[in-house]
Amino acid sequence: MDVVSPELNSLLPDEIMDTEAIIMDDDPPSESPAASGQSQPSDDSPVPMETDVPAVPEIVSLCSDAPPTQLTQAGTTSTPTGSTLSSTLTSTTPKTTSSLSRVSLTSGGLQKLSAPFTLSANHQIILNKVASSPGADTARSQGTTTTTTTPGGQQFMVTTIGKSGQPIVLQLPHTGSKSASVQGLGEAKANPQHFKVVTVSSASQVSTLQAQQLKTVQIAKKTQVSSAGPIKFVFTKAVNNKGLTAQTSVSNVITGRVLSTSSPVTPPRTITLSETLGSSSSSKIAISPLKSPSKLTVVSVASQVPNSPQKSVSLPLNMAHLGHQILLQQSTATSPAKVVSIHSTTMKPVQTVTVGGVGAPQFKTIFPLSTPSNVQQIQVPGSRFHYVRLVTATTGSSTGHASSPITNSSMTAKPMVVNTTQVRMSVPIVPAQTMKQVVPKPLTSSGQVLTTQTQQRLIMPATSLPQIQPNLTNLPPGTMLAPGSGNMGYAVLPAQYITQLQQSAYVTLASSSGFSTPTGIQTQARLPLNGLSTSGAAFRPRKPCNCTKSQCLKLYCDCFANGEFCQNCNCTNCFNNLEHETDRAKAIKACLDRNPEAFKPKIGKGKEGESDRRHSKGCNCKRSGCLKNYCECYEAKIMCSSTCKCVGCKNFEESPERKTLMHLADAAEVRVQQQTAAKTKLSSQISDLLTRTTPAITSGGGRMPYTFVTKEVAEVTCECLLEQAEQAELNQQPQATAERMILEEFGRCLMRIISSAGKTDCPSINC
DNA sequence: GAGTTTGAAACT
DNA sequence: CAGTTTCAAACTC
Numbered sequence: 084m085d086v087v088s089p090e091l092n093s094l095l096p097d098e099i100m101d102t103e104a105i106i107m108d109d110d111p112p113s114e115s116p117a118a119s120g121q122s123q124p125s126d127d128s129p130v131p132m133e134t135d136v137p138a139v140p141e142i143v144s145l146c147s148d149a150p151p152t153q154l155t156q157a158g159t160t161s162t163p164t165g166s167t168l169s170s171t172l173t174s175t176t177p178k179t180t181s182s183l184s185r186v187s188l189t190s191g192g193l194q195k196l197s198a199p200f201t202l203s204a205n206h207q208i209i210l211n212k213v214a215s216s217p218g219a220d221t222a223r224s225q226g227t228t229t230t231t232t233t234p235g236g237q238q239f240m241v242t243t244i245g246k247s248g249q250p251i252v253l254q255l256p257h258t259g260s261k262s263a264s265v266q267g268l269g270e271a272k273a274n275p276q277h278f279k280v281v282t283v284s285s286a287s288q289v290s291t292l293q294a295q296q297l298k299t300v301q302i303a304k305k306t307q308v309s310s311a312g313p314i315k316f317v318f319t320k321a322v323n324n325k326g327l328t329a330q331t332s333v334s335n336v337i338t339g340r341v342l343s344t345s346s347p348v349t350p351p352r353t354i355t356l357s358e359t360l361g362s363s364s365s366s367k368i369a370i371s372p373l374k375s376p377s378k379l380t381v382v383s384v385a386s387q388v389p390n391s392p393q394k395s396v397s398l399p400l401n402m403a404h405l406g407h408q409i410l411l412q413q414s415t416a417t418s419p420a421k422v423v424s425i426h427s428t429t430m431k432p433v434q435t436v437t438v439g440g441v442g443a444p445q446f447k448t449i450f451p452l453s454t455p456s457n458v459q460q461i462q463v464p465g466s467r468f469h470y471v472r473l474v475t476a477t478t479g480s481s482t483g484h485a486s487s488p489i490t491n492s493s494m495t496a497k498p499m500v501v502n503t504t505q506v507r508m509s510v511p512i513v514p515a516q517t518m519k520q521v522v523p524k525p526l527t528s529s530g531q532v533l534t535t536q537t538q539q540r541l542i543m544p545a546t547s548l549p550q551i552q553p554n555l556t557n558l559p560p561g562t563m564l565a566p567g568s569g570n571m572g573y574a575v576l577p578a579q580y581i582t583q584l585q586q587s588a589y590v591t592l593a594s595s596s597g598f599s600t601p602t603g604i605q606t607q608a609r610l611p612l613n614g615l616s617t618s619g620a621a622f623r624p625r626k627p628c629n630c631t632k633s634q635c636l637k638l639y640c641d642c643f644a645n646g647e648f649c650q651n652c653n654c655t656n657c658f659n660n661l662e663h664e665t666d667r668a669k670a671i672k673a674c675l676d677r678n679p680e681a682f683k684p685k686i687g688k689g690k691e692g693e694s695d696r697r698h699s700k701g702c703n704c705k706r707s708g709c710l711k712n713y714c715e716c717y718e719a720k721i722m723c724s725s726t727c728k729c730v731g732c733k734n735f736e737e738s739p740e741r742k743t744l745m746h747l748a749d750a751a752e753v754r755v756q757q758q759t760a761a762k763t764k765l766s767s768q769i770s771d772l773l774t775r776t777t778p779a780i781t782s783g784g785g786r787m788p789y790t791f792v793t794k795e796v797a798e799v800t801c802e803c804l805l806e807q808a809e810q811a812e813l814n815q816q817p818q819a820t821a822e823r824m825i826l827e828e829f830g831r832c833l834m835r836i837i838s839s840a841g842k843t844d845c846p847s848i849n850c
Numbered sequence: 851g852a853g854t855t856t857g858a859a860a861c862t
Numbered sequence: 863c864a865g866t867t868t869c870a871a872a873c874t875c
Contacts, residue, residue, distance in 0.1 A: 626871095628870080628871090629870065629871080630869080630870065631869085631870080632868080632869065632870090633859095633868090633869065633870080637859070637860075637868095637869080638858080638859055638860085639858080639859060639860085639868080639869045639870055639871090640869095640870080641870085641871085644859095674859095677859090677860080678859095681859095700858095702857080702858090703857065703858075704856080704857065705856085705857080706855080706856065706857085707855090707856065707857080707872095711855095711856080711872070711873075712856095712871080712872055712873085713855080713856045713857055713858090713871080713872060713873085714856090714857080715857085715858080718872095851875100852874100852875090853873100853874085853875080854872100854873075854874070854875090855871100855872080855873065855874085856870100856871085856872070856873085857869100857870100857871095857872100858868100858869085858870095858871100859867100859868080859869075859870100860866100860867075860868065860869085861865100861866075861867065861868080862864100862865085862866075862867090
C-alpha cells in the first residue's frame, strides 16, 4: 500500500489491472501449501487471509539497486537494448519452477536491462540483482517502473520511486503446481492483466538498506471471474533490521499499490501482495496484537476517472513479531466495500487503509502527514494501535508522488493540503479521536472482545533491534508503529503524536508554508490519561515534563510512561524522540522486561461488583492519606481499593475528608471554568469592539474619544463648569442648585462634544 | 521560583 | 521480596 503517482496510475488502465492473467484457473488451492493462504477456491469471494507468507519464498527477486524502470517479461523473449541487468533465480522449489526467461528492464525508457526470472510453483517471481548495471547508479535515485509480462500474457508493473535499493519479489499466490506459463494459457492469455506496485523509498537510507532487503509482492490468487471484477490483494511486508543501526528518523519507504479494476456488479477478487524487507524472510511481524489476522482493506485511488470504479485492496493484518515482518493479509468474507474512498482527480492521492477483525471489520486509515516523511497510519482494530509508517519524500519527484486522498465514509475528514519538500497533496485529516469513535469494538477471530482502553500509548522504536519484540498486547491503545530511523523498522508512535503531526501538518500545509517538523509542532493534543475519560481530555494540551536525569526514557517521565514523545517539554537531554529511537527502544524493552504491563493502563476495570475503575496495582501512600495528587488513585479520581497498600488512607467512599476535598475541588473547578468563560467573553467583546471601531476610525466615519476629547476641549469644559459655579455663587444659589447647574452645564458640554465627535474638525465648545 | 515533600520507579 | 536510592511531580513558602 503505497503512494502511487497519478501518472503511474494513469498508465494502467483498469482493464489491465485484473489478476486473471496470472491466475491459474484450474489449480486447487490445496496443492501448494506455501501459497495456500493466498489461493482461493472460489472466484468471486474474497480470498481468505493468511497470516504467513511462505517461509522460503520461491520467487524472482529484483534488486532495486538496479535501476530498471520497466521490466517486461513477455514470457517468450525480450530484447535488451541498453545496459543489462541480470537477475538470479532464487526459487528454492525447483519442482515447480517454470522455465526462465529473459526480462527486459527498461530504465526511463532509455535503458533496457534484461534479467532472467522464474515463476515458481507458488507463483512467485524473484528478481535479484546480480550486479549493478552500468546505468544503475544514474538511475538509482530515480523512480523505476517495472512491468512484467508473464508467459501467459499477464503483466505486472512494479514501480519504484526513489532509491529503494531493495529487491522486489513478486509472488504469485498459490496456483497449484502448474507453472506460470501454463497458468497463463487460459483466460489470461486472452486477457492480459497488469499489476501495479509502486515502491517509494528514502534516498537517504540507501546505504543502510542494503541489497539484502527484500520486498516481496505476493500476488494472490487467481479468480475465474471476468477481468472486470474487483481484485483484492494480500499485502505482506517483512521487515528485518538486523544489523542496521541507522539513527536517522526517516526510514526507507516501500510502498506498493495494487490497483484493481472493480465493477459494481462483479464480485471482488483478491490479489496478494507481500513485501519483504530484510535478509530473513521468515521473520514476521504480527501487527495485530490479537494474534489473529485482521482484515485490512486498502483503498487507494489516484488519478482515476471520477466515475471509475474504486480500487480497493482487502488485507488482513497480522503482526506477530515486531520489527521483523508485517503481514497484511486478506481476510475472507468481509467485503472491501466497507471502505469508502474518496478520490479527487485534482488532488494527489492519500492512502487509506481499513483494517478490521475477521468477525468485525474495522476501518483503518492511512494518510500522509506533513512531517519530513509522510506518515502512513494503520489503525488496527481491537488494539487501537496505530501503526504508522513514515514515508520519506523521495527524490524521485519526477515520477510524481501520489497518494490517494481517501476518507473513511464514517469519518469527518478534513481535506488538507500537504506540503512536503517535494510533494504537495491533499490529505484528509482524521483525528485519532474521530477514528476511535468510528472503529467499532473489535473481536478476535475467536470472538474475544478486545480491550477498549485508550488511556495509554506506547512508543516503540522503529527498531533496528530485532531483539526488541514487546508483546503488542501490552502496548497501550493508540500506539503507532512508525519506521525506524534509517531502517525499515517500525516505531510505535503515540496516537497523540500522530495527531499532533496531523494538526501541525494541517496548519503548516494550509498556509503553504512548507515542510513541518514534529519539533515545530505547537498544537498538542493528548489522549486521556490513565483511566480518565477519553472524551473530555482528548485534545487537551499535554503537560510538559521537566525531566533532567532520566533522559525521559524511564517511567518517571510521564511522557514516556504515556507512550508519548516529548514535545514542547522542559526536559533536558531528552531522548524521548524519534532521533533516539534506538535508545528509546532499549528503554522500552527494559521497562517491559521489568514489568510486562508497564505500559498498560494503570487504571482499569476492577473485579466484577467493584467499581468500574480501579488502580491495577494500587497505591502505596504513607503520608498523604491518599488525598493528594501524590496518590495515583486520588489523582485518577478513583478511590483506593483492596489492592492498595496505603497507610492511613482517607480515599474511600465514606471518608469525610475525601468528600470535603472533592467538594472543594469541584467548587474550584467551577470557579476556574467560570473565570475562563468570563475571560473568554470579555476577550471576545473587546475583540469585537476593536473590530467595529477600527474601521470607523480609519474610514473617518467615527473617532475614538481620545481623538476629539482633547486637552483643549477638557479645559473649555472645565471653564464652562466653573462659570456655572461662579454664577451660582454670585446669585447666592443653594449648593444643591449650584450642583445642578454645574451638572446641567456638564451635560450640555457632553452633548456638544458628542455632536462634534462625528465631525472631522476639532470640536469647538462654547459655554 | 526555590525548597520541601511525596511516592512511584529503579536499583541493590 | 524487601530495603534503598533515584527521580520528577506535587506541594509549600
